[in-house]
Amino acid sequence: MKSKKQKPDFLHIGNRLLLWYEQNSRDLPWRKTKDPYKIWICEVVLQQTQVKQGTAHYLRFVERFPDAKTLANADTDEVLLYWKGLGYYSRAMNLHKAAKQISEEFGGNFPDNFDDILKLKGVGKYTAAAVASICFGTPVPAVDGNFYRVLSRLFADDFDVSNTQAFAYFSKLAMRIMPADVAGDFNQAMMDLGSEICKPINPLCSECPLNKDCVAYLTGTTALFPVKTKKTKVNELAMQYYFVENAGRFLIRRRDTVSIWKNLYEFATEIPADWEKFVIKTKTIAHKLTHRNMLITISHTQISTSDFEDFAKENGFVISSVEESDHVSFPKPLENYIKMFNVKNPTL
Numbered sequence: 001m002k003s004k005k006q007k008p009d010f011l012h013i014g015n016r017l018l019l020w021y022e023q024n025s026r027d028l029p030w031r032k033t034k035d036p037y038k039i040w041i042c043e044v045v046l047q048q049t050q051v052k053q054g055t056a057h058y059l060r061f062v063e064r065f066p067d068a069k070t071l072a073n074a075d076t077d078e079v080l081l082y083w084k085g086l087g088y089y090s091r092a093m094n095l096h097k098a099a100k101q102i103s104e105e106f107g108g109n110f111p112d113n114f115d116d117i118l119k120l121k122g123v124g125k126y127t128a129a130a131v132a133s134i135c136f137g138t139p140v141p142a143v144d145g146n147f148y149r150v151l152s153r154l155f156a157d158d159f160d161v162s163n164t165q166a167f168a169y170f171s172k173l174a175m176r177i178m179p180a181d182v183a184g185d186f187n188q189a190m191m192d193l194g195s196e197i198c199k200p201i202n203p204l205c206s207e208c209p210l211n212k213d214c215v216a217y218l219t220g221t222t223a224l225f226p227v228k229t230k231k232t233k234v235n236e237l238a239m240q241y242y243f244v245e246n247a248g249r250f251l252i253r254r255r256d257t258v259s260i261w262k263n264l265y266e267f268a269t270e271i272p273a274d275w276e277k278f279v280i281k282t283k284t285i286a287h288k289l290t291h292r293n294m295l296i297t298i299s300h301t302q303i304s305t306s307d308f309e310d311f312a313k314e315n316g317f318v319i320s321s322v323e324e325s326d327h328v329s330f331p332k333p334l335e336n337y338i339k340m341f342n343v344k345n346p347t348l
């Protein structure tokens with residue numbers, strides 16, 4: 001992204017925000033580094049994960065994979081294992097692919113400008129802007145939902161955040177308050193303000209460093225912003241699994257479809273028709289993803305030893321115990337199901 005030279009006309013707002021950030025910034029492990037690899041990992045971890053939960057995962061991940069080269073050379077299963085608990089595993093798959101890209105296309109060095117960072121697999125404009133501004137001082141705003149919310153309230157601007165032009169529009173708006181020479185701090189300050197103060201519901205306006213200038217606050221209209229007319233389209237999806245079990249061990253197999261959960265492990269999706277009578281218990285789990293509402297039915301099916309082993313062999317399943325299953329990654333609902341599986345009393 002070529003940053004247009006545009007003079008901020010509300011610079012005092014940005015400066016007040018930076019002052020607040022200086023005094024209130026959260027003490028987070030990735031705030032102590034300018035290593036673009038680590039900032040990138042942290043941004044991806046935090047995309048769909050709360051800071052509290054994401055911190056431990058981030059630390060574990062960068063300890064095992066401290067640089068792009070280590071990550072590129074790692075086995076996919078291990079990368080997925082270190083992502084366990086975070087969900088949305090496509091993020092881990094993309095990190096892995098992008099690390100290989102860094103090795104192959106960028107000579108092992110993390111790209112040092114917005115346009116090249118944007119070429120990495122899975123990296124969008126927000127992440128590229130965050131890394132470029134924090135690590136290389138590039139004057140670009142890292143516009144995300146926090147920016148939409150804060151800016152639309154600050155200027156009482158009713159531009160629809162579901163409009164495809166919203167990113168460009170709010171980027172321009174951000175430039176009006178962003179001191180170009182400290183874009184990295186500014187972006188982090190906006191992230192903190194959006195999550196700690198200017199919350200989606202009940203923003204803490206009396207504590208906000210921008211309240212003297214915030215039009216929505218001054219006119220009592222914070223609840224009207226941001227404006228979003230289109231709802232995210234959500235598809236319904238029903239799935240059936242069979243937890244085929246014998247004496248506490250059960251069948252798992254790597255999922256290789258191109259749709260969701262690629263490369264994760266799962267249970268059997270089909271069993272021979274005459275095994276239906278061995279189903280001892282069925283559980284239905286509702287699971288929400290960003291664009292999907294899933295209803296997952298898991299039928300616990302107890303099978304005698306020889307049938308169990310034959311079925312595993314013929315259909316490419318691995319026979320696993322609860323402990324062994326810990327070494328591979330499952331979609332969250334299946335991971336939770338295994339946690340609840342009571343080996344001593346399987347009917348529970």
Ligand code: SF4
Binds near residue numbers: 154197209
């Ligand atoms: S004054 Fe309130 S609505 Fe305005 S930016 Fe601050 S927290 Fe958000």
